[in-house]
Amino acid sequence: MSFRVDLSKVYNNLHPVQECPFCQISAHQDKAVVVFEDSNYLAFMDKRPINTGHTLVIPRKHYVNVMEMPREEVGQTFSLAAVISRAVVQATNADGINLGQNNGSAASQEVPHLHVHIIPRFIKEVKEGFWPRRKVTSLSELQNVGERIRSELSKILLTRNSHSEKIIH
Numbered sequence: 001m002s003f004r005v006d007l008s009k010v011y012n013n014l015h016p017v018q019e020c021p022f023c024q025i026s027a028h029q030d031k032a033v034v035v036f037e038d039s040n041y042l043a044f045m046d047k048r049p050i051n052t053g054h055t056l057v058i059p060r061k062h063y064v065n066v067m068e069m070p071r072e073e074v075g076q077t078f079s080l081a082a083v084i085s086r087a088v089v090q091a092t093n094a095d096g097i098n099l100g101q102n103n104g105s106a107a108s109q110e111v112p113h114l115h116v117h118i119i120p121r122f123i124k125e126v127k128e129g130f131w132p133r134r135k136v137t138s139l140s141e142l143q144n145v146g147e148r149i150r151s152e153l154s155k156i157l158l159t160r161n162s163h164s165e166k167i168i169h
């Protein structure tokens with residue numbers, strides 16, 4: 001299946017890797033509240049969360065968008081996002097989760113390094129009938145919820161490891 005995409009529009013906002021904020025987080029050159037990392041992937045708290053617990057999953061390798069990523073890595077990224085989603089639900093008591101992945105500025109991609117948003121959602125918001133706006137939050141709040149997510153994730157990974165599973169299949 002092929003995409004009909006004008007790549008010149010997608011790449012308009014491409015930054016050199018050394019200027020990419022997510023590559024800098026991956027290289028520990030910029031601070032972030034990290035909830036998961038291994039040699040290929042990283043998950044950390046969005047600094048401007050739509051809801052408390054809003055987490056981003058990225059590959060360490062700099063892909064701008066999903067169309068330039070090898071298919072198996074697309075699968076691994078979403079597989080990891082699904083596992084971390086369980087921890088986010090446990091940590092925030094969310095009623096639902098949105099997984100979001102934006103490609104190109106026309107699609108609201110703000111950082112040109114592929115990322116998956118894990119956004120906790122609550123029944124109350126649905127009743128009020130609006131999509132919540134991004135919030136200003138404090139570092140301590142991000143650290144608090146990040147700690148809860150890390151704690152829940154470690155329980156999930158412990159259970160999975162006891163079944164001789166790796167986190168990503």
Ligand SMILES: [Zn+2]
Pocket residue numbers: 017020021022023024061062063112113
């Ligand atoms: Zn990058």
